[in-house]
Amino acid sequence: MKKGLFILLLLVSLVSFSQEKENYEKVLSELETFYNEGDYNAIYNMFNYTMKKAMPPLKTNAFFGDLKNSLGDISNIEFNKLTDKAQIYKVTFASEVRDLMIFLDKNNKIGGLKVTYHRPKSLKEIERNATKMILPFNDSWFVFWGGIEKAQNYHIDYENQQFAYDFLIRKDGATFKGDPKINESYFAFGKEIIAPCDAKVVKVITGIEDNIPGEKNAKQITGNTIILETSDKEYIMFAHLKHQSVVVREGQFIRQGTLLAQCGNSGNSTEPHLHLSLQNTVDMNIATGGKIYFERISVNGETKIDYLPIKGDVIKNIGR
Structure with a gap:
């Protein structure tokens, strides 16, 4: 699952950030000016x-036009933090705040650019x-994606859902029997x-x-969704639930084992x-994922x- 306005980065080796910081500030100042003036061809020439x-x-x-239509002009760009391959800035638009990840090559040309939702520093990460x-769930299910290594779990690449699971059911090595275009x-x-x-809903x-198998709904990423809050302020998300199957409501307190919905193919x-x-x-949008x-x-x-x-893994609750 992916969400947000972004340009996927192509990142290469960097020189010392301490040497580049002044150059980044200059480039960011130019980028802000060209963006606010609507001169997106000038931004292209910075690549x-x-x-x-x-x-x-x-x-x-198209990208910067959509960004401006959605968020408006930039009023401030503030350095946030370094990563291994880029610098991240807090960007204040007219309507909301976003993060901008940017990478400059050795010629001070933009080699990577990504706009994401801003994560407040007050949010504590969860291990x-x-x-x-x-x-x-009951019955035996198969772990299609799960684990803490990228080879086991593609979600690792996405901070807001790192360590997430995708569960399905397999029988004799297959996930379906009959017409593969029917859910x-x-x-x-x-x-x-x-x-x-x-937890609390x-x-x-x-x-x-629900989608026709093989197709997907990229506009409604999680599909039919439930999020629970535990007493420890942990948030558990269930996504892609079956259409019209959700039987709980927001604000409801539920006990372990309570029916929530049915597995579906939405989003x-x-x-x-x-x-x-x-x-x-x-x-x-601003979450950091944790292990379950x-x-x-x-x-x-x-x-x-x-x-x-x-x-x-093939997994099942014991005693249920």
Whole structure:
């Protein structure tokens, strides 16, 4: 799942940031001027060859035009922090604040640019769940994406959903039987999704149709969605739920094991599955993800205590 206005970066080796900071400030000042004046061709001319190839004039104009229509002019750009491959600035637009990640090559040309939601420094990152949890379903499910390494879990690349899971059901090595273009052919479709712990329902998104398998809805990323808040202020997100299957409401307090909804194929999903993630805030746009360990589950037929499932595991609640 991806969200936000962005230009995907092509990042290469950098020289010392301490030597580049003054140059970054100069480039950012020019970028702000050209953006506010609507001179997007001038911004294009600030790109290096690789960036120009990735963002030709029409694409550059469309991107910055959409950005300005959505957020308005820039009133302030303030240095925020360094990363291994870029510098991040806090940018105040007319309507809201965003983060700008920017990389300059050795010729002070823009080689990477990315606009993301601004994460307030007051938000504390979350390492893992403190609340004891069961799996959010009955029956045996397959971990399609899960773990703390990129090879096991593509979500690692996305800070707001790092360590998230994608669960589905497999039988004899397949996830469906029958017509692959029908959701009902998939073993996970319509399966009950339950609360992994006592919690409060803090966000519900409904009314989104399930996709035809193989297609996806990139405009409504998480599809039908539920977010729970634990007593430890942990936020658990359930995404891609089945259309018209959500049976809880915002503000409701629920017990572990309570039925929430059914597994579906809504949002940015190509086949029925459950996306489960732990966040440090209810807003996915500014969240940082954390690891979810489950209290006592069966993993490939063996009992595991306080376990973080990884790609390829077959998992099930014990005693349910």
